[in-house]
Amino acid sequence: MNENVWQHRKPLSRLAKAIETGVLRVGFIGGSITDGRPRHNWPEGVAAWLKETYPDVRLYVENAAIGATGSELAVFRAERDLIDRECDIVFVDYAVNDSEEPSERRMRTREGLLRKLLKDGQRDVVLVHTFRQDFFAEMNAGQLPESIADFEKLADHYHIGSVSMGLYALEEVKRGRMRWEEWLPDGLHPTERGSLSYSQSVIAFLEREMARVQNEKGHADDYSLPEPFNPQHWGEAYPLSFSEIVTEGPWIIRRWLHYIWIDQVLETAAVGARLSFAFEGRGVALGFDFGRTSSEIRYRVDGGEWQVSKRERPEWCGNDGWYRIYTAVEDLPSGNHHFEMEVIHGDGLSCTGTNCRLGLVGIVR
Structure with a gap:
């Protein structure tokens, strides 16, 4: 097997320590390829494999992956879905879902996520790189697709191990162990056989790491977070409380029973309904329970020009149920700002409703 599949950079000390204590919490975050549903x-x-190998360990699995989402949303979910749940190790999968983002943008959001996960020194992090058809030519030539190469720069900087699950599966196809259609019939989403290949690549990584950690002294208690790779990282991003938002019109804050990843939504279906808030930072990202019946919005910062969102609704998009993030503004001068938003109809955008279901107001500092 191609040894470039596995990059071992630092012993998984936290994983080993958790296994010794008898309680292990494993976290996953990424897109549809990692989604637990x-x-x-x-x-x-x-x-x-973890339960079979360590039968006496009480194992908790915190799979926080959501299909059709990237690291831009994950930055704001890290505390709620992984850190607050005391994960001892987290596997991060965004090579595919971030691949269409500009390099500078994804480097900021990915590094923000990694810094949040690593900041307290309480967990190991492993990057796992999946595959899409667009990666084939470069990977077949022994090169790294740009999205993966960007991630590996961060892995080197933060001494994070990584597994190229896509390369492992591609090698299986080349060796005749698996047919392409058994792996990726649509060029993106693996079948059960393809998912087995991905898991086997990670299991091989963990087997090596657990052997390694027995022979090397990990310095988990001496950990310190390196200086940022990109000073514009989103590591200090945070969600703004709905209590700090001023509303005009028939808005309701609801416990959201329809989507497990959202606790509450600030909801209206009234065209012309407005909201506003003050914030300290340099950007605003809004997370919606989104779909074909969702509204569009217009917005402005500090009394400037109004901007209008124009979000596509792919064929697979339902009436709702897509936790979709929209970065309204970034790269503002750091400081105090004021944001205003108004609900509008998305005329001509396959929009069939005016539901505005805001599950997240994220502030980038």
Whole structure:
């Protein structure tokens, strides 16, 4: 097997320590390839191997992956879905879902996520790189697709191990172990057989790491967070409380029973309804329970020109249920600002409703 599949940079000291204590919490975050809801994606095989290998350990799995989302949203979810749940190790999968973002943008959001996960020194982090059809030519030539190469720069900087699950599966195809259609019939989402291949690549990584950690002294208690790779990282981003938002019109704050990743939404279906808030930072990212029946918005900062959102609704998009983030503004001068937003109809954008269901107001500092 191609040794470039595995990059071992630092012993998984926190994982080993958790296993010794008898309680292990494993976290996953990424897109649809890692999402736990299909019940056959690669985290299932990894969890099964951990339980089989360490039968006396009480194992908790915190799969926080959401299909059709990237690291831009994950930055704001890290505390709620991984850190506050005391994960001892977190696997991060955004090579595919971030690949269409500009390099500078994804480097900021990815580094923000990694810094949040690493800041308190309480968990190990492993990057896992999946595959999409666009990666084939470069990977087949022994090169790294740009999205993966960017991630590996951060892995080197923060001494994070990584697994190229996509390369492992591609090698299996080349060796005749698996047919392409058994792996990726749509060029992106693995079948059960493809997910098994991905999990096997991670299991091989963990086997090596657990052997290694027995022979090397990890310095988990001496950890210090390196200086930022990119000074514009989103590591200090945070969600703004709905209590700090001023509303005009029929807005309601609801406990959101329809989507497990959102606790509450600030909701209206009234065209012309407005909200505003003051914030200290340099950007605003809004997270919606989004779909074909969702409204569009217009917004402005500090009394400037109004901007209008124009969000596409792909064929697979339903009426709602897509936790979609929209970065309204970034790269403002750091300081105090004022944001205003108004609900509008998305005329001509396959929009069939005016539901505005705001699950997150994220501030970038």
